[in-house]
Amino acid sequence: MHVLQVKDFLELINETLRLSLTQADFMVEGEISDYRVSQNKWISFDLKDEENQAILKCFATVWQIKTPLEDGMKVQVKGVPKIYERYGQFKMNVSAVELVGEGALRRAYELLKKKLEAEGLFDPSRKRSLPRFPNRIGLITSRDAAAYGDFLQILNNRWGGVRVNHAHVQVQGRDAVPSILGAFKYFNGLAKKDQPDALVLTRGGGGLEDLHAFNDEDVARAVYASSIPVVCAVGHERDESLADFVADVRASTPSNAAERIVPNRSEVVYEIEMMSGRMEDQMLSQINAHEIELDSSVRTLLHFFERKSGEVRQVVSNLLVRSDAWVSRLRERIESRTRLIKSLDPKRVLERGYSLVTSSGKVVKDVKQLDAGDKIKVQFAKGSADADVTKKYAS
Amino acid sequence: MPPKKKADFAAAFAELEKISEWFETEEVDLDEGLKKFERGLELATDCKKKLTEVENKVEEIKKKFSDLANE
Numbered sequence: 001m002h003v004l005q006v007k008d009f010l011e012l013i014n015e016t017l018r019l020s021l022t023q024a025d026f027m028v029e030g031e032i033s034d035y036r037v038s039q040n041k042w043i044s045f046d047l048k049d050e051e052n053q054a055i056l057k058c059f060a061t062v063w064q065i066k067t068p069l070e071d072g073m074k075v076q077v078k079g080v081p082k083i084y085e086r087y088g089q090f091k092m093n094v095s096a097v098e099l100v101g102e103g104a105l106r107r108a109y110e111l112l113k114k115k116l117e118a119e120g121l122f123d124p125s126r127k128r129s130l131p132r133f134p135n136r137i138g139l140i141t142s143r144d145a146a147a148y149g150d151f152l153q154i155l156n157n158r159w160g161g162v163r164v165n166h167a168h169v170q171v172q173g174r175d176a177v178p179s180i181l182g183a184f185k186y187f188n189g190l191a192k193k194d195q196p197d198a199l200v201l202t203r204g205g206g207g208l209e210d211l212h213a214f215n216d217e218d219v220a221r222a223v224y225a226s227s228i229p230v231v232c233a234v235g236h237e238r239d240e241s242l243a244d245f246v247a248d249v250r251a252s253t254p255s256n257a258a259e260r261i262v263p264n265r266s267e268v269v270y271e272i273e274m275m276s277g278r279m280e281d282q283m284l285s286q287i288n289a290h291e292i293e294l295d296s297s298v299r300t301l302l303h304f305f306e307r308k309s310g311e312v313r314q315v316v317s318n319l320l321v322r323s324d325a326w327v328s329r330l331r332e333r334i335e336s337r338t339r340l341i342k343s344l345d346p347k348r349v350l351e352r353g354y355s356l357v358t359s360s361g362k363v364v365k366d367v368k369q370l371d372a373g374d375k376i377k378v379q380f381a382k383g384s385a386d387a388d389v390t391k392k393y394a395s
Numbered sequence: 396m397p398p399k400k401k402a403d404f405a406a407a408f409a410e411l412e413k414i415s416e417w418f419e420t421e422e423v424d425l426d427e428g429l430k431k432f433e434r435g436l437e438l439a440t441d442c443k444k445k446l447t448e449v450e451n452k453v454e455e456i457k458k459k460f461s462d463l464a465n466e
Contacts, residue, residue: 133405143455152453161404161449167456175461182460265446268408275415276439282418283432290425 007085014082027076028056028092029100035071037062045069047077047092056081060094066217067097068111073104105208109215113242116217121224122245128229130249130261131197136163137261138196138228140183142171147202147233147254154258159265165196171203176213184222198229198261201243202254205235214241223247233257350381367392404445411438 004012030047037043043065047056058077069075079094099105116122137155141148143166155162167186169179180201187199201223203214213219214234223230223246232247233254234240244250251257342348346356356379357364364370374389414435418428 131405133408135405139453152451156451160451161445162451164451164453165456166453167458167460169460178464179459179461182458182463185463186456186458186460269443269446272408272411272439272442275411276436279415279418279432279435282423283428286423286425286428 010083010085010088017081021080027078027098029074029076030056032069032073032075033071035069043069043094045071047075057089057091058094059091060097064095065097067099068108068115069097070107070111073107074100075104076100102208105212109208109242112215112217112220113245116220116242116246121220127248130229130231132263134162134197134261136165136196138183138187138199139164139166140169140180140187140199140201141166141203141254143168145171145203147171147204150204150254151200151202151233151258154255155262158258159262162262170213172206172210172213177216177219180213180219181222184226188225188227195228198231199226200231200233200257200261201247202231202233202251202257203235204254205239211235211239211241214243216242219243220246231257231261347381350379353381355380367394404442407438407442407445411435411442414438 028047030049033046033048035043035045041062043058043060043062045058047058048054049056058079060079076098077092077094078096078098079092081090081092083090099108120126139148139151141151148166152164155164165187167183169183170176171180184199187196201214203211208215211234214232220242223232223243229248230246231249231251232241232243233251233256234244236253249260251260350356358377358379359369359374362369364376370376370389370392372389372391376387376389378385378387414431417431418435
């Protein structure tokens with residue numbers, strides 16, 4: 001017979017358990033009681049089986065178990081059972097917890113909602129608006145879901161020219177959360193110029209269990225962290241999900257998501273027509289106003305010219321009257337001058353009986369100019385004679 | 396700036412909106428108004444034409460997203 005130390009014995013037990021249970025595929029179902037978290041790290045609770053009055057002590061870390069838990073919840077746990085040597089206690093080292101039944105799911109949903117809300121993930125002030133005319137949309141849904149067809153149908157009915165980059169993901173089941181997280185990572189990891197203008201995360205309606213991926217904390221945080229605005233549309237009108245609350249735009253159905261993300265062609269056509277109509281009106285009224293202005297300008301100008309031409313006529317006629325008087329005055333002056341000049345003509349004097357005496361071509365005005373014996377010339381009105389000076393007399 | 400391609404519907408529409416706003420808020424100068432009016436009509440025609448001819452294009456991204464999440 002072998003003798004084992006306590007520690008070795010417990011190690012043997014743990015090893016045996018581990019080897020015999022790793023291949024086994026099972027989960028343990030029970031109700032949570034005495035749920036505690038110590039030092040924000042270690043989770044411990046009892047899993048109770050009311051009917052059979054059995055208790056399984058459970059241990060986990062907050063990093064392994066993200067599902068919000070509280071006493072009274074019905075859950076299934078997966079993990080490795082072992083005896084902790086130090087305290088001689090048998091415990092299940094839990095690696096995964098799944099909620100069982102609508103009640104537990106509802107409760108976990110409410111707890112997580114409260115937590116995320118307190119953290120500000122639903123804050124309306126951080127919600128971004130969508131571009132009015134998106135060029136590119138990232139569609140995150142399953143190609144097998146009715147939501148996929150509904151969304152595209154309404155999108156095509158309303159609007160065109162959009163590139164839809166479809167990320168095919170699982171919207172329920174085990175792969176749903178990782179594939180949705182992967183899609184968010186993919187779109188946000190694209191170069192800015194290749195990124196869609198908005199992301200649409202959508203699926204049809206379902207129970208809390210079907211919608212679990214849309215109520216998952218990591219998915220909610222991925223929506224929150226997305227640098228691209230997110231439209232979330234989950235389920236029917238009345239369904240809600242945590243992803244809805246975090247999203248920038250919450251649409252009620254997949255069809256509604258299409259309505260929220262693109263405008264309606266006919267509305268935009270109407271708007272364009274309104275704008276061109278208004279421009280035309282403004283332009284016409286401007287032209288009209290200018291026409292009136294031009295009209296009145298032309299009238300003013302005509303009036304001006306009429307008035308001016310009257311003035312000019314007046315000036316010209318005044319000028320003519322004045323010039324008449326001036327001309328006759330001028331004529332008189334010229335005539336009187338002419339008379340004067342005529343009266344000075346020596347011939348006229350000679351005609352009156354005077355004679356003109358010249359000596360060597362010079363008019364003799366003084367007897368001193370002459371000496372006795374000089375030859376002089378005497379000019380009469382008619383004819384002339386040469387003469388000799390015989391004697392001088394001083395005057 | 397004339398609209399270059401289909402993707403620029405948003406740009407064309409935005410320019411049209413700006414011109415339309417100009418007509419509503421500014422003292423319209425006839426010469427400038429005529430220029431803007433012509434441009435506006437051109438944009439409106441382009442926009443309306445684009446609305447009738449374009450359709451949406453769906454491109455499937457060939458990736459396994461559940462693997463991507465853990466990279």
